[in-house]
Amino acid sequence: MLFTDPRSSGLTDKSGELNSKLDESVKDTIIDLTGNLNSDQVQNVLNNGSQQLADLSVAALNIGSNYTPIGWCVHYLDFLNSVFPWWGAIAVGTVILRLTMFPFVISAQRTASKLNELLPQQAILKEKMNQARLIGDTMEFARLANESHTLFKRNNVNPIKSMLTPLTQVPLFLTFFLTLRRMANYPVESLKTGGFYWVTDLSIPDPMYVLPVVCSLTLWATLEISFKSGQNPNQTVIFKYGARIIPILTLIFTYDFPAAIMTYWCTNNFLSVIQVTMLKQPKIREFFNIPPIKVNPSQLSVNKKSFKNHFKETMENAKINKLIEERKTIDEITFKKAGIGPLKKTFKHNPTRIRNN
Numbered sequence: 183m184l185f186t187d188p189r190s191s192g193l194t195d196k197s198g199e200l201n202s203k204l205d206e207s208v209k210d211t212i213i214d215l216t217g218n219l220n221s222d223q224v225q226n227v228l229n230n231g232s233q234q235l236a237d238l239s240v241a242a243l244n245i246g247s248n249y250t251p252i253g254w255c256v257h258y259l260d261f262l263n264s265v266f267p268w269w270g271a272i273a274v275g276t277v278i279l280r281l282t283m284f285p286f287v288i289s290a291q292r293t294a295s296k297l298n299e300l301l302p303q304q305a306i307l308k309e310k311m312n313q314a315r316l317i318g319d320t321m322e323f324a325r326l327a328n329e330s331h332t333l334f335k336r337n338n339v340n341p342i343k344s345m346l347t348p349l350t351q352v353p354l355f356l357t358f359f360l361t362l363r364r365m366a367n368y369p370v371e372s373l374k375t376g377g378f379y380w381v382t383d384l385s386i387p388d389p390m391y392v393l394p395v396v397c398s399l400t401l402w403a404t405l406e407i408s409f410k411s412g413q414n415p416n417q418t419v420i421f422k423y424g425a426r427i428i429p430i431l432t433l434i435f436t437y438d439f440p441a442a443i444m445t446y447w448c449t450n451n452f453l454s455v456i457q458v459t460m461l462k463q464p465k466i467r468e469f470f471n472i473p474p475i476k477v478n479p480s481q482l483s484v485n486k487k488s489f490k491n492h493f494k495e496t497m498e499n500a501k502i503n504k505l506i507e508e509r510k511t512i513d514e515i516t517f518k519k520a521g522i523g524p525l526k527k528t529f530k531h532n533p534t535r536i537r538n539n
Contacts, residue, residue, distance in 0.1 A: 245364050255361040268376025268384055269445050276449040279354055288470050290347040291461055295473035296339045316502050358446050366440035373442060384442040393444035394437045400451035402429040404458055411462035
């Protein structure tokens with residue numbers, strides 16, 4: 183009669199390559215129970231085999247291809263796990279990646295500071311462009327758009343540069359998220375004991391829901407600090423209220439995420455709070471050669487409207503835009519019919535008819 187370690191066989195079923203990676207001591211967990219072995223000896227062999235599986239390199243589990251970002255992230259975290267426990271490897275890995283992105287943040291802040299100086303002029307042009315669009319004056323709208331482009335060019339400012347940093351962070355966030363989700367779902371055995379304090383198992387959700395709450399609170403703090411410091415140029419009432427809903431939605435959708443993912447997310451949010459707080463300090467901005475914020479976006483007239491008035495105006499603009507689009511569609515159809523359809527009689531008497539005297 184043979185007895186096989188259930189964890190060893192379970193992992194073998196998940197990965198065809200796992201047997202070649204196992205140490206000889208793990209393979210020896212297949213023992214013959216027909217001999218004179220007591221329960222303590224059997225339990226000792228099982229514990230040794232389980233420990234060997236837990237210590238197995240994550241890269242050997244074939245969670246992601248070596249030619250994909252997920253595979254690279256697995257090797258990256260596996261290397262850090264050789265020095266830190268899993269929660270520390272995730273946190274330290276997040277800090278290192280954010281530090282590599284910091285030069286891009288500084289560049290984006292310099293661009294945002296230049297854009298901040300142009301906010302009053304841009305607000306006036308935006309209001310005029312909105313009025314031109316509502317009345318259907320395409321020529322005036324095009325002229326104002328060109329004037330806005332000239333304003334940026336004259337001041338040597340490219341608005342796209344301020345969006346590069348958030349766009350470059352999206353692939354990194356998705357890669358970390360997908361990697362940790364696969365590791366938790368596999369699951370990686372060492373994740374079950376690589377947690378901290380009340381979260382000992384990183385492959386399951388936080389049993390006390392502390393991490394989802396902390397994640398939402400740090401996200402809310404990041405938004406509020408950026409609004410008050412003027413680092414976020416878009417501060418219309420609707421945008422502010424919409425942004426404040428995001429932390430609530432985050433809590434609703436992430437409460438059952440594995441603790442490994444929430445550890446990464448909380449670390450990332452804490453770093454964001456530190457970053458926006460640090461970059462609002464005049465001495466730090468001067469050190470990194472970032473111009474000061476001269477215009478507070480919340481003080482602009484366009485951002486002083488109440489939520490009710492702003493929402494009402496937005497809905498009215500949407501209705502007007504719909505009517506304009508419908509009118510353009512009808513005009514195009516009418517013009518096409520006039521060009522290819524039969525001629526319509528627009529006179530009472532035919533002037534081309536030859537009259538007999």
